[in-house]
Amino acid sequence: MAVDPTITAAELRAPEANALRAAVALEQRPSRPSPVSATFTYTWRALLKIKHVPEQLFDVTVSPVIFTLMFTYLFGGALAGDVQSYLQFLLPGILVQAVLFTTIYTGYTMNTDISKGVFDRFRSLPVWRPAPIVGALLGDTVRYTIASVVTLALGLVLGFRPPGGVVGVVLGIVLLLVFAFALSWVFTALGLVLRSPNAVMGTSMLVLMPLTFASNIFVDPSTMPVVLQRFVDVNPVTHLVTAVRGLMAGEPATEGIVWVLVASVVLTAVLAPITMRLYRNRS
Amino acid sequence: MTDTARGDLAVEARGLVKHFTTGKSVTKAVDGIDLLIPEGTVFGVLGPNGAGKTTAVRMLATLLRPDAGTARVLGHDVVHDADKVRSVVGLTGQYASVDEDLTGTENLVMLARLYGFLGGTARGRSAELLEAFGLGDAGDRQVKTYSGGMRRRIDLAASLVMSPRVIFLDEPTTGLDPRSRNQVWDIVRVLVADGATVLLTTQYLEEADQLADRIAVIDHGKVIAEGTATELKRSVGEGAVHVRLADATQRGRAAEVVGALLGTEITLANDPYALTARVPDDGAADVARILPALGDEGIVVPEFTLGQPSLDEVFLALTGQPMEDDETIEEVA
Numbered sequence: 275m276a277v278d279p280t281i282t283a284a285e286l287r288a289p290e291a292n293a294l295r296a297a298v299a300l301e302q303r304p305s306r307p308s309p310v311s312a313t314f315t316y317t318w319r320a321l322l323k324i325k326h327v328p329e330q331l332f333d334v335t336v337s338p339v340i341f342t343l344m345f346t347y348l349f350g351g352a353l354a355g356d357v358q359s360y361l362q363f364l365l366p367g368i369l370v371q372a373v374l375f376t377t378i379y380t381g382y383t384m385n386t387d388i389s390k391g392v393f394d395r396f397r398s399l400p401v402w403r404p405a406p407i408v409g410a411l412l413g414d415t416v417r418y419t420i421a422s423v424v425t426l427a428l429g430l431v432l433g434f435r436p437p438g439g440v441v442g443v444v445l446g447i448v449l450l451l452v453f454a455f456a457l458s459w460v461f462t463a464l465g466l467v468l469r470s471p472n473a474v475m476g477t478s479m480l481v482l483m484p485l486t487f488a489s490n491i492f493v494d495p496s497t498m499p500v501v502l503q504r505f506v507d508v509n510p511v512t513h514l515v516t517a518v519r520g521l522m523a524g525e526p527a528t529e530g531i532v533w534v535l536v537a538s539v540v541l542t543a544v545l546a547p548i549t550m551r552l553y554r555n556r557s
Numbered sequence: 558m559t560d561t562a563r564g565d566l567a568v569e570a571r572g573l574v575k576h577f578t579t580g581k582s583v584t585k586a587v588d589g590i591d592l593l594i595p596e597g598t599v600f601g602v603l604g605p606n607g608a609g610k611t612t613a614v615r616m617l618a619t620l621l622r623p624d625a626g627t628a629r630v631l632g633h634d635v636v637h638d639a640d641k642v643r644s645v646v647g648l649t650g651q652y653a654s655v656d657e658d659l660t661g662t663e664n665l666v667m668l669a670r671l672y673g674f675l676g677g678t679a680r681g682r683s684a685e686l687l688e689a690f691g692l693g694d695a696g697d698r699q700v701k702t703y704s705g706g707m708r709r710r711i712d713l714a715a716s717l718v719m720s721p722r723v724i725f726l727d728e729p730t731t732g733l734d735p736r737s738r739n740q741v742w743d744i745v746r747v748l749v750a751d752g753a754t755v756l757l758t759t760q761y762l763e764e765a766d767q768l769a770d771r772i773a774v775i776d777h778g779k780v781i782a783e784g785t786a787t788e789l790k791r792s793v794g795e796g797a798v799h800v801r802l803a804d805a806t807q808r809g810r811a812a813e814v815v816g817a818l819l820g821t822e823i824t825l826a827n828d829p830y831a832l833t834a835r836v837p838d839d840g841a842a843d844v845a846r847i848l849p850a851l852g853d854e855g856i857v858v859p860e861f862t863l864g865q866p867s868l869d870e871v872f873l874a875l876t877g878q879p880m881e882d883d884e885t886i887e888e889v890a
Contacts, residue, residue: 294747297689300720304673306644315670319656319663326658326699391654395715398618398653399671400644555622 309402320413338372367491381461438524446521456538459545567754568594572626588778601769610758647716650727706737801860
């Protein structure tokens with residue numbers, strides 16, 4: 275396999291040896307970055323990916339719109355007597371659903387990174403170990419915020435008038451983002467365990483479907499069979515929806531808010547170490 | 558290979574083992590490998606797909622924890638001092654890649670920041686590397702638009718952001734056209750001239766021959782031979798003569814003639830018209846006598862080729878078996 279002799283050195287456009295030699299001989303090696311700096315670098319990457327692959331925002335923005343329109347106009351009249359009053363009930367719930375479905379992409383993206391070998395590059399770097407995952411999660415929070423804003427804006431256009439005002443709405447969304455960040459650890463763990471991005475997608479849907487539908491997002495659970503009511507009562511999504519509704523209605527229920535915050539801390543405290551263990555030992 | 562003092566070894570692996578369990582079957586991906594690589598040298602690990610090359614490199618690069626054995630890189634243990642190892646090693650391979658969605662510049666700036674370069678210096682480092690690797694014009698393009706050769710160069714640049722003293726290149730030229738392959742070879746030569754230690758895995762004897770000071774041949778997770786390229790080639794001879802006859806019934810006679818001239822074993826291929834013979838050292842003059850000798854016997858030879866020994870032939874000589882191509886092992890890895 276000799277080189278074609280007709281190709282001259284210039285045509286080869288081989289890296290010029292001197293420039294290469296200079297680039298390789300680094301005078302001063304910088305000291306390693308702080309955990310915060312490393313984490314933000316990975317967050318920056320997550321945001322760059324949104325910039326380069328804006329299609330990934332399609333799901334995040336379109337599905338909340340479809341769900342809101344469909345449930346409001348298809349079932350609103352039947353479920354609550356009139357569309358407007360159903361919207362007041364539904365919107366905080368559908369906001370929660372929109373954001374929770376967005377958390378799936380965290381695991382999906384992570385699994386894609388693994389299958390493409392990008393994660394091995396990250397794991398071969400001398401940085402704070404959780405930085406790639408925490409950084410990615412922080413970047414995803416931007417996606418959750420976009421999903422929230424889209425759903426809320428649509429709701430306002432359709433006639434959603436939250437009594438809690440701007441403060442109540444913002445606090446509701448912040449609480450939702452905190453829980454979404456904590457829940458994402460479930461999907462990062464799945465993303466590290468499962469073999470393909472599509473498997474992550476499928477399994478995550480299987481987890482989220484019952485959690486969001488068997489909750490108080492769409493209807494008042496009092497009409498459900500007793501067994502289902504029991505599930506709805508222990509379903510964390512129900513507690514989250516109640517807390518967000520309370521904040522947006524201007525009637526914050528302290529107990530519910532505390533419950534959500536405690537659940538977020540527990541989820542993170544249990545799942546973050548598991549995720550990190552999986553990340554370290556992944557072969 | 559004689560033991561060098563520990564301080565002079567860039568890589569010192571002893572008894573490395575990694576087994577993968579899939580269901581009930583256990584794959585011995587790496588089954589007791591010793592590698593001693595002196596600083597400032599290029600060490601080639603040569604073997605077919607699934608021989609355990611990638612698994613071995615991943616253990617040395619701290620991506621995979623060995624089941625048994627120890628490994629040190631510049632004196633740092635890959636398990637207990639993993640972070641120190643990571644700060645002196647650069648890794649390029651099928652399994653350590655850049656982000657295709659990002660541009661070349663963004664990838665290198667990100668890595669520079671992760672190595673501790675701050676703001677402007679990270680940009681400067683990225684620009685310097687892109688220029689040095691002939692990617693100056695492609696910095697603002699997403700990596701997925703790069704050609705195969707450019708892609709391999711950005712991967713190499715990514716592993717050299719911090720000028721590592723030890724560089725692991727896992728099949729750096731697999732799938733590249735000859736032009737791009739030569740560019741990668743040139744880069745490796747510059748790195749070594751600069752004092753770096755390079756561990757290179759490859760499926761191509763020619764590549765190991767071109768670049769490596771020493772070569773370990775591995776198969777089924779074990780080192781089956783180690784030495785310089787010359788030593789390895791000596792084990793297979795200078796190459797092989799392939800003869801194809803017009804008349805299959807003359808093959809027996811032709812084998813006798815060739816065997817008598819070269820004094821080596823003749824391999825009769827499945828093709829009833831063909832035979833292959835190893836060429837011994839300094840056997841070139843004898844090769845020249847083969848055609849006239851066959852002519853004297855009235856044997857017509859429509860095809861006669863003299864080739865460098867291939868990895869296949871090295872394997873045949875070392876193991877007595879043709880090379881097996883077992884992809885499943887490295888997929889698990």
